[in-house]
Amino acid sequence: MSERVFGVDIGGTTVKMGMFTRQGDLMEKWEIPTRTEDKGKNILPDIASSIKEKMEKDGISTLDVVGIGISVPGPVDDSGTVHRCVNLGWDVFDIDEEMKKYIDVPVFAGNDANAAALGEAWKGGGKGCRNVVVVTLGTGVGGGIIVNGKILSGHMGAGGEIGHIHIDDSETEKCGCGNCGCLEQYASATGIARLANRRLAKDDTPSSIRGVQHMNAKVVFDAVKAGDALAKEVAEQFGDILGKGLANVADVTNPEMFVIGGGVSKAGQVVIDYIQKNYVKYVFHGSRDSKFTLATLGNDAGIFGSAKLVLDGVAAS
């Protein structure tokens, strides 16, 4: 029997699970519901049961299992201790120790955003690169910095918080983090909608996006593709702000590749074009040649990254 790695991505409503070869090929994936009741005490036993069921069905013994990687929606330190997950009802505990009660294989845990970034860097848009910055443009702006193939988690797991890079001194509205003028306030899906609404309110310039009921990033970029001048102005502002923010990230980390994912990236190459042409204006020349590409793994990034946590963890131990 060849070796298997399990990648698990715990979300607030479903747990995504994947079985991989040791080389990182995804063989099968499935989901189970996340039972958050009773302070989430069933979540880990449910995961163990599901994996054991899978193993039994395929005739896999625990000796064939390299390990289980688990990504959780909250801070996890290098020792595998989870520091509260509000969405799961979890308090502080050692996820490895707890999981061992249900299944006797090595367990490696990490934060979900970081794991997803690791997955994209490993088998997605950043494949083949050792130094990658993954940027997720969703409701917020998430990030993951991969340095020499490893997640940069920092002293307390707060590395890669690029959505909260300070960009605009003149901002008066508060970001969710409590500060004003964070990158996320302009470059997330909601941020782009806000830029569009602000631009529309400024004057009466005609535009196909004027009067749209639910302004969002898709509306803006669809209009850009159709040649709408005002939408292009909004995209330019988005690209200028995000390009500036990512230039600052590159001045610190000098990545080979930026991988752009999340809902906003579904608009495709046009998003990258607006970011990159502004990025090169601001970045130090040593990082001017960093490349940009779209994320490719979508919702599977988390299970890929969790599987990679296992392979890295086993290699280091």
Add this chain to the structure above:
Amino acid sequence: MSERVFGVDIGGTTVKMGMFTRQGDLMEKWEIPTRTEDKGKNILPDIASSIKEKMEKDGISTLDVVGIGISVPGPVDDSGTVHRCVNLGWDVFDIDEEMKKYIDVPVFAGNDANAAALGEAWKGGGKGCRNVVVVTLGTGVGGGIIVNGKILSGHMGAGGEIGHIHIDDSETEKCGCGNCGCLEQYASATGIARLANRRLAKDDTPSSIRGVQHMNAKVVFDAVKAGDALAKEVAEQFGDILGKGLANVADVTNPEMFVIGGGVSKAGQVVIDYIQKNYVKYVFHGSRDSKFTLATLGNDAGIFGSAKLVLDGVAAS
């Protein structure tokens, strides 16, 4: 005979050299001139001769030498290839291979700014911390990012270029790098002088630094300590800009400690006070507790860091 490590820091006029124990204690240090004539072809032979002389004097055999670490004022990639050093007259070559012609011990090369940062993180202000950002406020603003005890050099060795983080959209004067509005234009020694001169030119507010012939950071911070209101305004602007820049660095890297060095830091704790009170205003809450301290190794940081390059290199190989 116990083991010895040599740390070498090549500057444009002198080569600093140190002999260390394997534990990183500096036993002796000395300097030789840097002979940059003939495309700098004598520099490495001179270093080898000086080390061999020292070894002979102390009865040290090549078997007792763990290795020689060499920091150079230019880009060096992970394989030890130097990519031109204008100040030394050097073109592209493998420093390890070249050095082996003169002395048969392991050689590890690195960039001088990064090596100095590694030294400060290892035995200076950052001692005991695994995640450190070293900021050198000199003629320019240099930086070195230490992640899990290792230099973050990035894809092409351009990691840690924090002096070129973009800070001010409204700047019209160019930075040495060709961009406008880089951190270095405000937070370096020359940057502080520029801030002071701009403030003085704005109006006639009386100040002890008005009419000073050679404006510099020392003049400004001496006036701050003496209670000069205008100098305090300048220091506040310096602290706001640098605090904002370092907040962005922390949002990416989440360090435990910032180590502030270079000529400007000689003004002491007052420099840190102005930076830190502004830093906490801009940084993401996950990095709000990062600490600040002054560099302690001064000009020896480079030889310490070069010695550490050896110990890390030997451990990895």
